[in-house]
Amino acid sequence: MSTRLRVDWPSCKGRGLCFEVLPELISLDEWDYPVVHGDVPDDLLGLAREAARTCPTLALRLVPC
Amino acid sequence: MSSPVLVRPAGDGGATVVAVLPGAHVLRDLSAGASLADHRRHTPAPPTLSLADLLVRVRAVDVRGRGGAGFPFATKLEAVAGAGRRREVVVNLSEGEPVSFKDAALGLTRPHLVLDGAVLVARALGCRVVHVVLPGERAGVAAAVRRAVDECGREDTRTRWRLHRAEGRFVAGQAHAVVELMSGRPNLPVTAWQPVALHGYHGRPTLLSNAETFAHVAVLAGEHRAAYAATGTAEEPGTRLLTLDGHGERPTVTEVAHGTPWEELLTDEALDSPVLVGGYHGTWAAAGALRGLTVSRTGMASAGLSLGAGVVLPLSDGDCPVHRTAAIVSYLAAQSARRCGPCRHGLPALADAMHATDRGIDRSARARALVDLVTGRGACAHPDGTARTVASMLARFGDEVAAHASGDCTYRRSSIVADGRVAGGSR
Numbered sequence: 036m037s038t039r040l041r042v043d044w045p046s047c048k049g050r051g052l053c054f055e056v057l058p059e060l061i062s063l064d065e066w067d068y069p070v071v072h073g074d075v076p077d078d079l080l081g082l083a084r085e086a087a088r089t090c091p092t093l094a095l096r097l098v099p100c
Numbered sequence: 101m102s103s104p105v106l107v108r109p110a111g112d113g114g115a116t117v118v119a120v121l122p123g124a125h126v127l128r129d130l131s132a133g134a135s136l137a138d139h140r141r142h143t144p145a146p147p148t149l150s151l152a153d154l155l156v157r158v159r160a161v162d163v164r165g166r167g168g169a170g171f172p173f174a175t176k177l178e179a180v181a182g183a184g185r186r187r188e189v190v191v192n193l194s195e196g197e198p199v200s201f202k203d204a205a206l207g208l209t210r211p212h213l214v215l216d217g218a219v220l221v222a223r224a225l226g227c228r229v230v231h232v233v234l235p236g237e238r239a240g241v242a243a244a245v246r247r248a249v250d251e252c253g254r255e256d257t258r259t260r261w262r263l264h265r266a267e268g269r270f271v272a273g274q275a276h277a278v279v280e281l282m283s284g285r286p287n288l289p290v291t292a293w294q295p296v297a298l299h300g301y302h303g304r305p306t307l308l309s310n311a312e313t314f315a316h317v318a319v320l321a322g323e324h325r326a327a328y329a330a331t332g333t334a335e336e337p338g339t340r341l342l343t344l345d346g347h348g349e350r351p352t353v354t355e356v357a358h359g360t361p362w363e364e365l366l367t368d369e370a371l372d373s374p375v376l377v378g379g380y381h382g383t384w385a386a387a388g389a390l391r392g393l394t395v396s397r398t399g400m401a402s403a404g405l406s407l408g409a410g411v412v413l414p415l416s417d418g419d420c421p422v423h424r425t426a427a428i429v430s431y432l433a434a435q436s437a438r439r440c441g442p443c444r445h446g447l448p449a450l451a452d453a454m455h456a457t458d459r460g461i462d463r464s465a466r467a468r469a470l471v472d473l474v475t476g477r478g479a480c481a482h483p484d485g486t487a488r489t490v491a492s493m494l495a496r497f498g499d500e501v502a503a504h505a506s507g508d509c510t511y512r513r514s515s516i517v518a519d520g521r522v523a524g525g526s527r
Contacts (some may be wrong), residue, residue, distance in 0.1 A: 042441035042452040043291040044479050064473055098293070 038075045039100040040083055042068075046094035051093050058088040074100060104352070105130045107511050109204035111240035116350070120205045121506050123355025124132040125339055126315045130209050134244065135252035139212035144254070146216040146223075146321055153183055154224040157320045161329050161337040161478075166202075167192065167273070167310035168381070168409040170397060173317070176307060179297040181225060183305035189222040189283070190231040190301070190308040190321075191215070194266035195246060195271030202341035204352035207241040209314065211248035217314030219252075221307060221323050227527045229260045231301070233278050237268030237288075252488050265405045270435035274480045275300075275308050288437045288479030310409075311385045316486040330357035336396050345413040359399075362390040370414035374497070378408025380428050381485025384421060404492075420511035424498050425493040426454035432486045443483040447473035450490060462505040464494055 040053075040060065049067040057080055062070045074081065075083045087095040104119035121441055128478045131139045132245035147313050149157070180187055191214060192223055195203045218230045232249060234242040243267060249261045266272040267287045270400040275296045281287035282301050300306025316338065319328050332338045336358040344352045344525075354365070362371065375385045393399050400407055405416065415424060433447035450470045450510045471491050474483035494501065503510050 041291075044442065044477060046292060047286075047441060049441050064442065065107070066441055067443075068523070070473075070477075096293075100306040 036099050038080065038083070038097050039077060040071045040086070041096050041098050042071065043094040043096065047094045048088075048092050048094070050091050052089045053092065056089050057082050061086070068094040069095075102131060105195075105209055107205060107208040108142070109201060109208065109238040109241050110233075111207050111243065113239075113277060114240060118201045118205060118351045119350055120209050121352060121354040123341075124331060125324060125355065126206070126213065126312070126341060126356065127210065127216070127353075127355040133213060134209055134248070136212055136248065136255060139210070142486070143213065143216065143318075143322060144483045146220040146318060148223050149220060149321060151177070151224045154220065154317075154321070157325065159520070160319060160474070161312065161320065162394045163316055163320070163338070164397070166316070166340065166409065167275075168314035170406075173309065173313055176297050176309070177221070177225075178386070179295070180305040180307045183338060185299050186304050187225045188229070188231065188235060188301045188304050188308075189218060189227050190278065190306060191218045191309045191311055191314055192233050192278055192308055193241065194233050194235045194278065196235075196266075196273035197409060197411065198270075198382075199288055199343065199345055199413060200379055200409050201343045201351050202236065202410055204238050204241045205237075206311050206315055206349055207248075208243045211245050212252070213315045214245075214311045214319045215248055215314075217253050217316070217321075219256065219316035219448045221309075221314065222259060222352040225307065228258065229262055231264060231282060233273075233281070234265045235268070236266045236272060236405060237311050240313070269276075269437070270432065271480055271482050274482075276480065278308060279306065288439060289478075289482070291479045301491060302309060313519075335398060340395070340407070342395070342407075342410040342412055347485055356395050358394075358396045362393055362395065362397045365395070366390065366412070366414060369417070373415045374414070374419070376413040376421075376424070376428075376489070377405050377411075377490055379411035379413070379490060380432055381410050381481070382406070382413075382489060384413065384425075384489070384496050386496045388525075389496075413510070416511055420458075420500065420509050421493055421497045422454075422504055423458045423509070425489060426451065426458045429454050429486060429490060431488075432482070436482060437480075440478040442474050442477040442482070446470055446477075446483060447486055450474065450486065455488065457501055458504060460504050460507055461478065462501065462503050464498075 054061045102122050108114040129142045159174045164170045222230050272287050275456050277289045296306045329337045339355045429451040433451045436443045438444045453467040456463040471487040475487045
């Protein structure tokens with residue numbers, strides 16, 4: 036089963052920490068909100084978890100898909 | 101054909117008058133009156149059906165949700181029933197969409213058919229409570245349904261009714277926003293980690309459906325169900341409600357059998373104009389594109405169109421799809437709950453791009469990029485729906501965008517001067 040990063044959009048304040056932790060999978064749009072590129076490959080799972088943990092508004096979640 | 105019933109969704113003082121045409125099933129017996137006594141003269145109290153019986157009946161005609169998404173009602177019912185625990189039933193009358201009047205029409209002319217459907221579903225699911233969400237922006241509808249619920253409470257003491265009043269905002273009727281309202285929180289969309297059917301009001305499995313859906317369910321439980329099933333096409337039996345924008349005059353709500361050709365519904369003038377199908381979150385049909393198509397999910401899908409919540413908006417003569425889309429996107433941007441970043445920033449940017457394009461400064465590439473950027477990035481489908489309308493305009497009216505860029509508007513038969521005002525008038 037693969038895993039995906041989902042953003043809780045009302046909670047996300049565009050601080051951009053997720054991008055700093057996981058630039059392989061996340062970029063920022065012109066307003067600094069994250070753009071998630073595809074599912075999380077196994078080798079990035081650890082960093083994805085860290086990105087979710089690091090979010091100051093807890094707006095990022097790892098969900099099965 | 102008998103004459104239409106005229107209703108005022110905003111109440112007695114309201115400016116908008118909607119013509120409701122008598123129909124075959126959901127809109128039958130309109131002239132009898134809307135009170136419970138009137139209703140019971142032609143429609144007996146709903147029977148108590150088991151969940152299995154109800155599932156058989158809704159599956160036989162493949163009832164789809166009429167809030168816009170067209171999700172199979174049987175699948176939703178099964179999901180709620182299968183999730184165990186205590187269940188909730190919610191009738192959603194909050195249309196949100198300012199150009200849709202079908203649920204308002206039902207609330208004003210046949211509220212008891214809707215409530216019968218809700219009672220039926222509640223009994224099949226073993227619920228004693230039915231929640232009814234009233235539209236905030238339409239005081240007349242809210243009052244009519246409130247009155248009908250009072251009458252129901254006197255007839256059937258087994259069912260308890262809970263009324264909620266939604267806010268008059270475009271996104272207020274969205275399923276998760278409705279659950280938020282019912283829970284005493286702001287009536288705004290929140291991130292859906294699970295569908296409302298599995299995790300809704302108080303975390304319980306919640307059958308939340310649009311008012312029209314319950315009306316169809318009520319018909320299926322009644323004596324006219326065979327006639328209902330014989331209406332429409334073999335693939336899509338039954339009928340649906342449409343709001344036909346009045347082409348400048350008052351809107352009409354009509355019950356249409358699936359498979360009905362558009363030529364039977366619209367004037368030649370409307371058929372030969374661009375038509376926005378499905379409302380402000382809809383898709384544009386080019387002039388003449390509805391000719392040869394029918395009112396059906398599959399027929400419309402083959403042409404890249406969707407009926408959505410059933411709004412049909414033909415452009416009036418002299419109105420331009422580029423101009424109209426820009427105005428709609430401005431409206432939708434202002435209706436954003438402003439809680440999700442991409443919607444809050446992206447929709448105003450999209451509106452700017454569309455207005456510039458309308459004024460002859462081609463920002464269609466920017467608009468396309470914004471369409472991709474906002475789609476799928478919000479708690480609700482508001483950015484997605486707004487992007488869909490823009491994308492379909494750009495796909496169908498590329499020539500008109502090019503005409504604007506070279507200083508002309510074909511529809512308004514005028515040239516566009518550099519400061520953005522339309523000059524020249526009729527040529």
